[in-house]
Every structure is written in C-alpha cells, then in structure tokens.
Amino acid sequence: MKIGVLALQGDFAEHVAMLRSIGVEPVEVRLPEHLEGIGGLCLPGGESTAQRRLIDRWGLRQPLLDFAATGAPLFGTCAGMIVMATDIAGGEEPVLPLLDVTVRRNAFGRQLESFEADLTVPILGDQPLHGVFIRAPIVERVGSGVDVLATLDDGRIVAVRERNIIATAFHPELAREPRFHRLVATMAAEHQEPAEGSARRRHPTRREGLRR
C-alpha cells in the first residue's frame, strides 16, 4: 500500500514518518505525475498561502481534484484542512474545494495562542486523542454531508469527514498519534481492493458462484 504526502511545503516529513511507522509506503508528491499509483493522500500542515502558490505553479490543482474524485481518501491537517475547504472565511478563493465547510484561518490568534489539548474523537475509540494546535484554523460551518468528528469543550469544530475527505485543525503527526493515518490507510485499502461487505463490488467468491 502506497500513500502520498503532498510535499510542497510544511511538515510533510512528519506525515511520511507516521505512514512508515504504521507499515505504509509513503510517496512524496510534488508534481502531478507523482500521484500515479498511490491509494490515498495526506495534505500536511504548513502555510496555506505558500502551499496554494506551489499547487498552482506546477498545475497540481486539477490532478488533485481528479484524484479526489476517484474516491481515494484525502487527509488534511491544519493547512491541509484550509486547502481542501470550499469556503475560507474572509473571502480568500478556495484552493481545492473538496470539503463543504467554512474554515477560518488563525482562528485562535497568533503563535502565543497555539496550544495542546486532549480531545474525544468517537470514531477512533474511547482513548482520548492529544491535539496539537498551531496557529490553527477552526471549522465555522459544515455542509449537510459533513460529519463532525471532534469538537473542543466549547463546541468549536476541529475535525470533520465528508465521504473520502478527512480534515483536522490539529496535528496528529506531531503527537505520535497514528489513528487518523491508520483510518486513512484502511480507507485506501478498501478503495483499492473493496472487501467483503463492500457495496461497491460483489464478494469475489459469490461472483464466482454466480458465473457458474
């Protein structure tokens, strides 16, 4: 299983290390041709303004949208969430409008407001998750197809999923927290090789049976 990491700018090396630690082969994606043969993609933290320019300069925008349209999982952390949002508060143009949410950049303020906090993420089990928030964004609005995966105590939304797109305002890759990456790897495996029970393909043995 290969999973790509958008390696234009930011903490992509931390995503690469996390994928390797869970037994997935990471692929650094800098140009459209690097999307070939990967089952999913992580969009790292970093500066979304810089990433936007690097995505546009070498024509990655459409190939990334096409990749998402195949149903392969995409997982964005912090800047990666901003890059995938359909709406950015304050009127910036979206980069890859894949996730029907409105995000606000630097929603907590400047670096002095960066923080760590434990979160509950029900789909990842009972064990709380340690969230590292660095000049983090927040989700201000979610569309009807978007599931909220985690909120802060005050109710502000910090993790979401819409079909094959997952995004967090925090950085699991900085907290030795592998559960999101495992989830992405599982979704990628299911996308590439739908298993028994999948609605997208009949079970191979049953298909064999029907042919006879």
Next chain:
Amino acid sequence: MSAETSTWTTKKGLAQMLKGGVIMDVVTAEHAKIAEDAGAVAVMALERVPADIRAAGGVARMSDPEMIQGIMDAVSIPVMAKARIGHFVEAQILEALGVDYIDESEVLTPADETNHIDKHAFKVPFVCGCRNLGEALRRINEGAAMIRTKGEAGTGNIVEAVRQLRAVLAEIRRLESMREDELFVAAKDLQAPYELVKEVAVEGKLPVVNFVAGGISTPADAALVMQLGAEGVFVGSGIFKSEDPARMATAIVQATTHFDDPKILADVSHGLGSPMRGIALEQIPDAERLAVRGW
C-alpha cells in the same frame, strides 16, 4: 480538558510548519505583501536588511514596534522579529507585541558579550543562529525552538552558509558513529550538554528544525543548501536588493520546494534580472564579520 499554551511542542511545532519554505526579510508592509504573494512561509520584520546594516555601521537594534505592528497587520503569515543577542528586554517587548517568533540575531549589535537570552523564560518561541553543532546545542539548551546556520549576512555570498551547514551535519554524523562511552568527551569538546549530544547521536538530527541563513541570493543557492540537508531557508538582502524582488522571491520559493529537480531549477532561474551584487568574504575585515557574534 485543559488547554495548555506555549508548550515546547507548539514552539518547536511552528518551525516544523515552516519547513520546505522561505522566510524573507522585509522592511515595510509593502515588502511583506510582496513576500506573502510570492509564497513566503513567514517574514522577518526589520528596519534595514543586513546589507544596509553592514553599510550603515553604528549600532543595530530591535526595530520600531510601530513598523513591526504594521507588518503584522499587513499579512496573514507568521511574523518574526529580531532582538539583540542577550537583550532580553527587547525580547520582552517583542513578546508583548505578539510576534510569532523572535530571532536572537547576530545581525544586530550584541547587547551581552557573555550571555544569551534565557529563552525558556518566554512564551514566544526563539530561533537562534549557529556556526557549528556545539553552538546549536548551547542555543537549544537555552530554549531555542529553531536553529539556523548564520552564514555571513548581507554579503550575498553563500560560502559561509555552506561551510557552517556542512560543519553541523558532519559533526552530527560523527556523533552517530561514536560508541556511547565516547559521547561524554564529545559533549565536553562541543561545549554542549551531554543529554542533547546523546539525543543527536541517537536521532541523527538536531532536536529542532534547522534552516540556513546568510548569503542566499539566487534560486540555485537555496537549492544548494536544501540538497545539502537544510530544512528551509532565510533570505535577507537577497530578495529586496535584487533587480526584480517579486520575481526573485517567487523563484526562490519554487527552488526551495523543487530543490532536487534540475529541470525546474533551470526553469525558475530564467530571466530573473541581476541578483544582489555581493561581497567576497576576504574583503570583510574580521571586526565586521557577523557570524562570529554568539558564544
């Protein structure tokens, strides 16, 4: 759930978010916008770029808070600002302003000839310069959450940056090859705490992000230090002392991302106009060298 601000993870973490990027020196809000539009990951707000500080002589100090505030208001990317080595009150003022990172910088005239700032005492993270591994580890021990090799600022000459980056990385490789019982003496020789020396020997890298500064003035310079192992670059005079700053800034950003792709490097190096003129290191008297500041 209790939230904790200004932890070591968040301090170090912001530098991790800047990796693979270019931090640009800017002296006005207009420069800062040009830098942000070109794809800078952060800007360093200061009154004069190092080349002008060098030319002007005299005492170089922290910039006017009004000018720093103007830049903070103008851009959405992180804003860094410089304090003099050892001048913890300038650092207190910068923290009160709310800058995102403080550079305790040899480019300004040192305020203390023995001590650096106790950076653990601050909520805002610090980046510090180094010429070698021992200096890097001393700064980290004092609380620096990001390191940059110093190069020789304001010269447009990459030679010092290359020398220092190679020195740091060679010393790391040397530690990696040592037996555990040899690390005690290595720590003594490096004049650095044993715990940090051991950590570097085990991990094979600095415990914080390591950028290169001082002398980068073309896309090829940026790609050179990235190929050598830098995690990102600071560009000071190299952008706004070049003929076409917006274009040079964009090209250096692209080269820092695609540092390993000569075709793209050739593409972005086309038609940039002249880079800053630059100075041969031999022409700089020892007393005017900035890299030797820091203890």
